Amino acid sequence: MPVVQIDGGPLSVExxxxxxxxxxxxxxxxxxxPKSAYIILIxxxxxxxxxxxxxxLCDRH
Amino acid sequence: MPVVQIDGGPLSVExxxxxxxxxxxxxxxxxxxPKSAYIILIxxxxxxxxxxxxxxLCDRH
Amino acid sequence: MPVVQIDGGPLSVExxxxxxxxxxxxxxxxxxxPKSAYIILIxxxxxxxxxxxxxxLCDRH
Amino acid sequence: MPVVQIDGGPLSVExxxxxxxxxxxxxxxxxxxPKSAYIILIxxxxxxxxxxxxxxLCDRH
Amino acid sequence: MPVVQIDGGPLSVExxxxxxxxxxxxxxxxxxxPKSAYIILIxxxxxxxxxxxxxxLCDRH
Amino acid sequence: MPVVQIDGGPLSVExxxxxxxxxxxxxxxxxxxPKSAYIILIxxxxxxxxxxxxxxLCDRH
Numbered sequence: 175m176p177v178v179q180i181d182g183g184p185l186s187v188e189x190x191x192x193x194x195x196x197x198x199x200x201x202x203x204x205x206x207x208p209k210s211a212y213i214i215l216i217x218x219x220x221x222x223x224x225x226x227x228x229x230x231l232c233d234r235h
Numbered sequence: 236m237p238v239v240q241i242d243g244g245p246l247s248v249e250x251x252x253x254x255x256x257x258x259x260x261x262x263x264x265x266x267x268x269p270k271s272a273y274i275i276l277i278x279x280x281x282x283x284x285x286x287x288x289x290x291x292l293c294d295r296h
Numbered sequence: 297m298p299v300v301q302i303d304g305g306p307l308s309v310e311x312x313x314x315x316x317x318x319x320x321x322x323x324x325x326x327x328x329x330p331k332s333a334y335i336i337l338i339x340x341x342x343x344x345x346x347x348x349x350x351x352x353l354c355d356r357h
Numbered sequence: 358m359p360v361v362q363i364d365g366g367p368l369s370v371e372x373x374x375x376x377x378x379x380x381x382x383x384x385x386x387x388x389x390x391p392k393s394a395y396i397i398l399i400x401x402x403x404x405x406x407x408x409x410x411x412x413x414l415c416d417r418h
Numbered sequence: 419m420p421v422v423q424i425d426g427g428p429l430s431v432e433x434x435x436x437x438x439x440x441x442x443x444x445x446x447x448x449x450x451x452p453k454s455a456y457i458i459l460i461x462x463x464x465x466x467x468x469x470x471x472x473x474x475l476c477d478r479h
Numbered sequence: 480m481p482v483v484q485i486d487g488g489p490l491s492v493e494x495x496x497x498x499x500x501x502x503x504x505x506x507x508x509x510x511x512x513p514k515s516a517y518i519i520l521i522x523x524x525x526x527x528x529x530x531x532x533x534x535x536l537c538d539r540h
Contacts, residue, residue: 175335175531176487177299181398182480182510187283191294193509194286200501204494205487213297213335214286215242222370225377225397226480233374236348236457237304238421243297243327248405252416254326255408261318265311266304274419274457275408276364287297303459309527313538316530336530337486344431347438347458355435358426358470358518360482365420365449372448379444387437388426396480396518409419425520466492469499469519477496 176201177213183231184218237262238274244292245279298323299335305353306340359384360396366414367401420445421457427475428462481506482518488536489523 178197185193194214201212221232239258246254255275262273282293300319307315316336323334343354361380368376377397384395404415422441429437438458445456465476483502490498499519506517526537 175529175536176485177335177337178486179484180506181482182506185509187291187293189509190283190286191291193505194291195289196505196508197502198286198289200498200505201485201487203501204490204498210288212286212288213299215280215299216284216286218284219398222373223399223401224480225373225381225395225399227393227395228378228381230370230374230377231480232370236346236353237302238457238459239303240301241323242299243323246326248413248415250326251405251408252413254322255413256411257322257325258319259408259411261315261322262302262304264318265307265315271410273408273410274421276402276421277406277408279406285297292297309535309537312527312530313535316535317533320530320533332532334530334532337524338528338530340528341459344434345460345462347434347442347456347460349454349456350439350442352431352435352438354431358468358475360425360518360520362423363420363445364422365445368448376444376448379447380441383437383440383444384424384426386440387429387433396482398482407419414419463520466495467521467523469495469503469517469521471515471517472500472503474492474496474499476492 175211175213176205176207177215179215179217181217181219185216190216236272236274237266237268238276240276240278242278242280246277251277297333297335298327298329299337301337301339303339303341307338312338358394358396359388359390360398362398362400364400364402368399373399419455419457420449420451421459423459423461425461425463429460434460480516480518481510481512482520484520484522486522486524490521495521
């Protein structure tokens with residue numbers, strides 16, 4: 175059941191596919207459960223909805 | 236204040252309405268608070284953003 | 297894969313068991329997936345870590 | 358690293374900008390870390406995806 | 419219903435009380451709802467359970 | 480700022496350290512940001528607080 179929630183910016187499907195495989199690999203090493211047990215949720219956030227250091231990402235530069 | 240976050244695939248409004256009522260019922264039985272206290276957040280995820288067993292849901296089949 | 301996160305106060309194991317069954321029932325009706333697909337995470341929060349209306353729950357009354 | 362996730366309804370960019378600044382201010386007072394450490398994620402939910410008191414927000418009035 | 423989840427390190431009750439008030443203030447300015455609508459969940463994480471830059475916080479220094 | 484939340488069972492510090500390194504590696508490949516940008520939150524859940532298939536993990540076997 176380990177469940178992973180990833181919040182980042184937008185990603186291409188290829189990047190998501192690779193990320194999903196690599197994260198699952200990392201989880202398998204840690205928890206030692208069958209691969210089918212791991213669930214990954216990818217959330218793509220726009221720069222308008224993320225603040226770092228008191229500033230929205232869309233306001234940087 | 237019990238707060239429930241539900242991550243699944245897309246649902247019709249009818250399904251959401253029914254789900255919301257049933258989850259609130261289940262929470263009332265457990266926590267015994269007035270119905271107005273329960274908050275439910277439904278997140279609809281596309282198959283591209285969910286990984287199960289190291290594979291994106293959109294790649295299955 | 298639907299994943300449910302429940303944030304509330306402390307519950308007895310009996311209450312958790314019943315809640316888990318009832319929530320899974322509600323999810324099955326909505327998503328129509330085999331029961332084994334549903335994952336529920338229960339988080340028990342102390343009154344010191346929950347704020348409602350600008351006030352910590354532990355400060356009420 | 359303090360990370361804040363905010364689930365509410367839709368907001369204008371101006372409101373998000375102000376919210377981000379004010380939340381970061383509040384976090385700085387509590388945790389005393391350099392401003393760059395604070396991360397805020399704003400999630401905008403439609404009334405169809407939020408339930409309060411067993412009812413979807415989009416069904417109210 | 420806006421719900422805020424805060425993940426940081428441990429805090430004293432006094433700090434939590436102040437944080438809860440200040441965050442609620444910031445939310446009120448943004449969403450314009452009655453104060454009773456805002457829910458805040460504070461999660462206190464140990465350095466062993468937080469990674470920044472590929473390193474656990476408990477391993478720093 | 481990518482933020483990862485991992486919900487699983489208890490882990491030793493050694494396992495957490497390795498997991499944190501491997502997850503950060505996987506994130507770097509996907510997002511291409513400097514390592515310091517990635518934040519990982521590990522949540523350790525007891526079998527009493529996790530339901531799979533309508534059953535608490537602590538009730539299995």
